Amino acid sequence: MNNSLHLNRESPIHRLSPEVKIVAVLLFTIVVVVTPREEFAAFAGYAVLIAIVAALARVPAGWLLKRATIELPFVLLAVVLPFAGHGERVEWLGMSLSVEGLYGAWNIFAKGTLGVLASLLLAATTTTRDLIVGLDRLRCPDVITQIMTFMVRYLDVLADDARRMRIARLARGYDPRFLWQVKAFAVGIGALFLRSYERGERVYLAMLSRGYAGRMPVTVGAPAPAAEWVLSAALPVASAGIAVTALLA
Amino acid sequence: MHIANGIVDGPVSAIFIVVAVVGLAFCVWRAKLDLDDRLAPMAGLVAAFIFAVQMLNFQVLPGVSGHLLGGTLAVMLVGPYVGALCVATVLIVQCLLFADGGLTALGLNITNMALIGAAAAYLLVAGLLRVLPKNPAGLGATALIASVAGVVIASMGFVVEYALGGTTELSIGAIAATMAGVHTLIGIGEGLIAAITVVTVARVRPDLVYALRHFRKPVLAKAVLA
Numbered sequence: 001m002n003n004s005l006h007l008n009r010e011s012p013i014h015r016l017s018p019e020v021k022i023v024a025v026l027l028f029t030i031v032v033v034v035t036p037r038e039e040f041a042a043f044a045g046y047a048v049l050i051a052i053v054a055a056l057a058r059v060p061a062g063w064l065l066k067r068a069t070i071e072l073p074f075v076l077l078a079v080v081l082p083f084a085g086h087g088e089r090v091e092w093l094g095m096s097l098s099v100e101g102l103y104g105a106w107n108i109f110a111k112g113t114l115g116v117l118a119s120l121l122l123a124a125t126t127t128t129r130d131l132i133v134g135l136d137r138l139r140c141p142d143v144i145t146q147i148m149t150f151m152v153r154y155l156d157v158l159a160d161d162a163r164r165m166r167i168a169r170l171a172r173g174y175d176p177r178f179l180w181q182v183k184a185f186a187v188g189i190g191a192l193f194l195r196s197y198e199r200g201e202r203v204y205l206a207m208l209s210r211g212y213a214g215r216m217p218v219t220v221g222a223p224a225p226a227a228e229w230v231l232s233a234a235l236p237v238a239s240a241g242i243a244v245t246a247l248l249a
Numbered sequence: 250m251h252i253a254n255g256i257v258d259g260p261v262s263a264i265f266i267v268v269a270v271v272g273l274a275f276c277v278w279r280a281k282l283d284l285d286d287r288l289a290p291m292a293g294l295v296a297a298f299i300f301a302v303q304m305l306n307f308q309v310l311p312g313v314s315g316h317l318l319g320g321t322l323a324v325m326l327v328g329p330y331v332g333a334l335c336v337a338t339v340l341i342v343q344c345l346l347f348a349d350g351g352l353t354a355l356g357l358n359i360t361n362m363a364l365i366g367a368a369a370a371y372l373l374v375a376g377l378l379r380v381l382p383k384n385p386a387g388l389g390a391t392a393l394i395a396s397v398a399g400v401v402i403a404s405m406g407f408v409v410e411y412a413l414g415g416t417t418e419l420s421i422g423a424i425a426a427t428m429a430g431v432h433t434l435i436g437i438g439e440g441l442i443a444a445i446t447v448v449t450v451a452r453v454r455p456d457l458v459y460a461l462r463h464f465r466k467p468v469l470a471k472a473v474l475a
Contacts, residue, residue: 005346005347005348022345025352026352029254029351029352029353030259030353032254032255033254033255033258033259033262033351033353034259067348068348070347070348070349071253107255108253108255108256110255111253111254111255112253112254112255112256112351114254115253115254115255115351115352115353116253116254116348116351118352119344119345119348119351119352120348122345123345123346123347123348128346131345131346141274141277143277143288143289143334144273144334144337144338144341146289146293147288147289147292147293147296147334147335147338148293148296148338148341148342149289149293150289150290150292150293150294150296150297151293151294151296151297151300151338151339151342152297152342153293153297154293154294154297155297155300155301157297158294158297158298158300158301159300159301161301162301162302182441182442182445183445185442186441186442186443186444186445186446186449187445187446187449189302189322189442189446189449190445190446190447190448190449190450190453191449192298192301192302193298193322193326193446193450193457194450194453194454194457196294196295196297196298196301197291197294197295197298197326197454197457199294200290200291200293200294200295201291203290203294204287204290204291207290212286213286
C-alpha cells in the first residue's frame, strides 16, 4: 500500500534510506521547537532550508501548502490569542492587541507550520513500507512495527469493505444523513469490526501454519551507509547552525 | 484533535515522551498476557479497523460532518491494553504518514488519547457494567457514558500539559472550559455510535466483546451436569 501523501518521484531525497530521513526530520523539528520565539531571522532560515529540501525532492510548493492545511485548527487558536492575551497592548488598525498574545500566536504558527512541512516532506519522499523498515532499523520495539505492518497491510482491505457496505446500503435506498439516523451507520461499524476480527483470526492461523513463531522474518536490504547519514545530517546541522548564530547575534 | 509542534514547550514534551514509552511498555506486557503470539495480527487488524472507521465521515448536520475517534470502542471490544496499543499505533502512523500531530508532541498525544483515554474509559466500563442492568440497554448506556467521560478526560490531559508547559499565556480556566465543552459534544456523538456498535457486536458474537468476558456462562459444564 502507498499512503495518499507519497509522491512517486525520482530524486536524491527519495533515494535516501528511510531511517536517515526519519532521524533528520526529528532532529530538525526539535531544533525548531526549542528555538526562542523572538528569533525571527532563525525561523526565516528554517523556511529557506525546507524550501531547499523541497526543491531537491521535486515536491511542488502548491502540493505542500494544500496539505499543510491539516494544522488549521491550531492556526485558529493562534488567531484568537492576540485578542484574548493579557498584559501590554498595542493599537493596530484600530484593534487593541496583546503583545504577549501576538508573540504566542507567532510561536504556534511558525513552529507548527515548519513541523508540518518537514513531516509532509518525509511522507512525500518515503513509502509506507520503507517508513516501517526505517523504524525497525532505528530499534523501534518490534511489537509496534509488527502491529504497524499489519495495520498498513490491511488498511485498504478494510476501507474497501466499509465502502462496499456503504454502497450496498445506498443501493437499498437508505442514506443516513443526520445524527438521528445514526443507527444504520453504527450497525455497519459493528459488522465491519466482526469482519476485521475474523479476518485477523484467519490471518493468524494462516501464519501459524506457515511456521510463524511470534516474530516476522528479518526483511532483506542493507542499513543506510555512512555517506547517507552524513548527507542527511546537513539539514539538522544547518538548522542548529542557524539557531546558534541567531542566539549569539 | 492532535497537538501540533510548539504548543507545549520542550522539557514538558520530553517528560511526556518518557511517560508514553513507559505506559506503552506496560501495555505491551499486559497485552501479551491477553493475546500471546496472536498480538501482532489481532492488534494490527483492530488498528486498521479504527483507522478505517475514522475515514468514514458521518453527516451530523448538513455541511458539518464528524468522524469517530474509536478509542472507547476499541477498549470495550479488545480490552484496555490492546486497545491503547492500537490507538497509539494509529497516532504514530498519522503523525509520520499524514503529518497529523507534531513529531515532538507525539508523547503528549499518545499519553492523552491512548493511555489516559483508554484507562479512564475502561475503569468506567468495568465499574458501570457491575451496576447497570445486564441487558443490551445497560451495555449501550455503559458505552455512551464511558465514551463521553473518556473523551473529556483525555482532553483534560491536554489542559494539564498546557498548565505545565504552555508556550502562551491563556487562563487555564478558559482553556479547560472550552476543551470540556467541545469534547462533551464530540463525546456524545462518539458515544451514540460506540453504544450501537457494541450492542450489535454483543448480539452476534458476545465472545468478541472483551468487556463482557466476566459474564460468560460455562454452557458446556452446565449441559454436562444436567
